[in-house]
Amino acid sequence: DTEVTQTPKHLVMGMTNKKSLKCEQHMGHRAMYWYKQKAKKPPELMFVYSYEKLSINESVPSRFSPECPNSSLLNLHLHALQPEDSALYLCASRDDRASLGYEQYFGPGTRLTVT
Amino acid sequence: AQKITQTQPGMFVQEKEAVTLDCTYDTSDPSYGLFWYKQPSSGEMIFLIYQGSYDQQNATEGRYSLNFQKARKSANLVISASQLGDSAMYFCALGPGTYKYIFGTGTRLKVLA
Numbered sequence A: 001d002t003e004v005t006q007t008p009k010h011l012v013m014g015m016t017n018k019k020s021l022k023c024e025q026h027m028g029h030r031a032m033y034w035y036k037q038k039a040k041k042p043p044e045l046m047f048v049y050s051y052e053k054l055s056i057n058e059s060v061p062s063r064f065s066p067e068c069p070n071s072s073l074l075n076l077h078l079h080a081l082q083p084e085d086s087a088l089y090l091c092a093s094r095d096d097r098a099s100l101g102y103e104q105y106f107g108p109g110t111r112l113t114v115t
Numbered sequence B: 001a002q003k004i005t006q007t008q009p010g011m012f013v014q015e016k017e018a019v020t021l022d023c024t025y026d027t028s029d030p031s032y033g034l035f036w037y038k039q040p041s042s043g044e045m046i047f048l049i050y051q052g053s054y055d056q057q058n059a060t061e062g063r064y065s066l067n068f069q070k071a072r073k074s075a076n077l078v079i080s081a082s083q084l085g086d087s088a089m090y091f092c093a094l095g096p097g098t099y100k101y102i103f104g105t106g107t108r109l110k111v112l113a
Helices: none
Strands: A004-007 A010-013 A018-025 A031-037 A044-050 A053-057 A064-070 A073-079 A087-094 A104-106 A110-114 B003-005 B010-014 B019-021 B024-026 B033-039 B046-052 B064-069 B074-079 B088-097 B100-103 B107-112
Touching: A004 A087, A010 A018, A018 A031, A018 A087, A031 A073, A044 A064, A044 A073, A044 B100, A053 A064, A104 B046, B003 B088, B003 B100, B010 B019, B019 B107, B024 B074, B033 B064, B033 B074, B046 B064, B046 B074, B074 B088
Parallel strands: A010 A110, B010 B107
Antiparallel strands: A004 A018, A018 A073, A031 A044, A031 A087, A044 A053, A064 A073, A087 A104, A087 A110, B003 B024, B019 B074, B033 B046, B033 B088, B064 B074, B088 B100, B088 B107
């Protein structure tokens, strides 16, 4: 099973709202990622968690707040977003135990619209 | 610094024909991996194939093969017997460098009936 799930699939929120995106995997992967992807562009890395600790923050504005409550779950809390934050948000995971491969498995994404 | 380049913004191929999507890279790391992902219009990034820098043989996965030329720093994806469902955006990626992956700008493939 190489499934990463993300909820919700679509989200529309106002600039004053607080919402959360959720990502889950049950593959035993210990590295989990958040990416932001604008239309017709490659994914841009936002955050990486390794063994439930934040390893990489690509200078993401504080209105995005990641959380990794356990090894299977990754959240992205959103607050006071701007219209330019509208994008596809992708979650991915990777098996750190592998000696070869290191491919990431992605979820289906959440399409976020900020009004 | 690591860099990955996809020079074909868009490609057309006739159904049942083979197509090659180009990818070149640059890295000073002796150990690295090259990955290809497919992204249909639905948005999900689907892992297709992986090539390690020390692999002697070119990777193959079903109708996908990776033409790895290390000296030329290229890792082209070959799709044989194209199908209508292959129409999608394809991304080449280089990694992992301390968990980071560098993605190319992508090639949009359209398969014609």
